[in-house]
Amino acid sequence: MSEPTLVNTPEVSGAALLILTKHASGLNVPYPHWIGGNGVDQGPSYCRPCADAKVAAGEAEYVDGGWQQENDGCCHCETCGCLLEYTLTEYGAAEEIDHYLTTELSAPVSTEEAFHIAKMLEHDETNADAITIAIKAAELIKSAATLQPLNPA
Numbered sequence: 001m002s003e004p005t006l007v008n009t010p011e012v013s014g015a016a017l018l019i020l021t022k023h024a025s026g027l028n029v030p031y032p033h034w035i036g037g038n039g040v041d042q043g044p045s046y047c048r049p050c051a052d053a054k055v056a057a058g059e060a061e062y063v064d065g066g067w068q069q070e071n072d073g074c075c076h077c078e079t080c081g082c083l084l085e086y087t088l089t090e091y092g093a094a095e096e097i098d099h100y101l102t103t104e105l106s107a108p109v110s111t112e113e114a115f116h117i118a119k120m121l122e123h124d125e126t127n128a129d130a131i132t133i134a135i136k137a138a139e140l141i142k143s144a145a146t147l148q149p150l151n152p153a
């Protein structure tokens with residue numbers, strides 16, 4: 001028996017992406033908001049309640065955003081740390097690939113982890129490193145699902 005050869009085709013990448021997005025589908029990921037006003041730092045991203053809280057506290061004059069933005073990495077609320085929707089820049093995607101190449105993935109793959117890896121692959125579905133990482137994650141998700149008892153008592 002010879003080792004099965006892993007062929008990186010668009011089908012394989014698409015199948016891995018499907019497993020990852022399905023695993024992450026239970027997540028509620030809001031779009032980022034920003035705060036504005038005189039002398040207010042518009043850099044950080046917030047979820048809507050945290051952005052509103054800044055205005056209510058008088059730290060900002062208004063709330064902006066509520067749509068997708070390109071990011072140099074994943075996006076989290078500055079205040080509460082919750083995951084926010086994003087797409088990756090070229091730089092951001094390369095950073096994520098670097099991160100996952102040096103981090104050993106282990107089961108269980110969290111829903112947030114699946115979300116991050118899916119974003120990385122979505123940036124460039126032909127990137128061999130991204131595909132390899134996504135397949136590894138998808139296989140871990142699949143094997144964990146198989147181990148789940150069908151009828152937990």
Ligand SMILES: [Zn+2]
Nearest residue numbers: 047050077080
């Ligand atoms: Zn928040």
